[in-house]
Amino acid sequence: MKNIPIHFFTFLMVVLGLSSCRNDGATPIRNIKAGPTLLRAQAGGGSCENHTYFYNNEQKNLGSVFTKQVLVVFASGLSAGEEAAAVAAYGFVQGKNGQVGSNSAILHNIELVDGLNCKQVEKAIELLAAxxxxxxxxxxxxxxxxxxxxxxxxxxxxxxxxxxxxxxxxAEYGAEVLMPLSGQTYLVRVDKHSSGNALELANFLKSKAGVAHAEPDFIVSAEVPVAGEKRGGGNASR
Structure with a gap:
């Protein structure tokens, strides 16, 4: 009879023991999203983008982005709780602050924490869009x-x-022509998969052959969140 070394049996028992183990108590890896400190690091330095648009062929200056609030459209089918949880996962978000309807969507005001600059808000918009x-x-x-x-x-x-x-x-921009508003004026919709937002779309179309005029459909709000003030639940209006 051939002798089998004892250490072989030891190895075999270890392998069998490991294969029979179940990892029922495994702890899932938590997805930690950006807070203000990480956001500042990701945003880096440099100057903020200056935004403009055209009205009656006259260039209008908007300046840099407002640093206390952005607009968000949530995916269809989410409950109010799921919407709130989605943005609450970001440490740079203070909370939801009312909503307003466009012709094709409900846009939610998302208030941001105090202390962000325009460069950091540009990065926050990028992270939320993902x-x-x-x-x-x-x-x-x-x-x-x-x-x-x-x-x-x-x-x-x-x-x-x-x-x-x-x-x-x-089609080139990843936008959708929705409907005529009157005569030869149309409403065109964008989303995060388009080449840019509605302001950038309007500027893209301005110099195109066959286009007489293009401008974003603005959301107008008289309520301006102020750093240090308690968040309200006011509604914006168009």
């Missing part, structure tokens, strides 16, 4: 004593016979 629970994110801008927010729609007027060109431009 969330599967969110389908659109856009900034607010200061406008006198109130705010102008960028909805998920642009208002576009085409020249005679320019409808097919608008359809082609929208």
């Amino acid at each position: 969330d599967p629970a969110i389908t659109y994110v856009a900034p607010y801008f200061m406008n006198g004593d109130g705010l102008l927010g960028i909805s998920n729609e642009a208002i576009v007027t085409v020249q005679e016979g320019g409808e097919d060109a608008l359809d082609a431009y929208a």
Whole structure:
């Protein structure tokens, strides 16, 4: 009879023991999303983008993004609790602060924590847009004593016979022509998969052949969140 070393049996028992073990008590890895400190590190330095748009062929200056609030459209089918939980996972979010409807979506005001600068808010918008629970994110801008927010729609007027060109431009941009508002003026919708928000779409279309005029459909709000003040539940209005 061939002798089998004792250490072989020891090894075999260890293998069998490991294969029979169940890891029922495994602790899942928690997905930690960005808080203010991480957001500041990710945003880096440099100057903020200056935003403009055109109205009646005149360039209007919006400046840099407002630092206390952004607009968000949530994915369809989410409950109010699921929407709140989605944004609460981000340490730079203070909470939801009312909502307003565009022609094609409900946009929610998401108030941000105090102390962020415009560069950090630009990064926050990028991070929120990557969330599967969110389908659109856009900034607010200061406008006198109130705010102008960028909805998920642009208002576009085409020249005679320019409808097919608008359809082609929208397809190129990842946007959708929804409906005529009057005459040759159309509503065009974007989401986070488009090449940009409604402000950027309007600027993209401005110089295109067949387009007479394009501007974002702004959300107008008289309520301006102020650093250090308790968050309210006010509603914006268009």
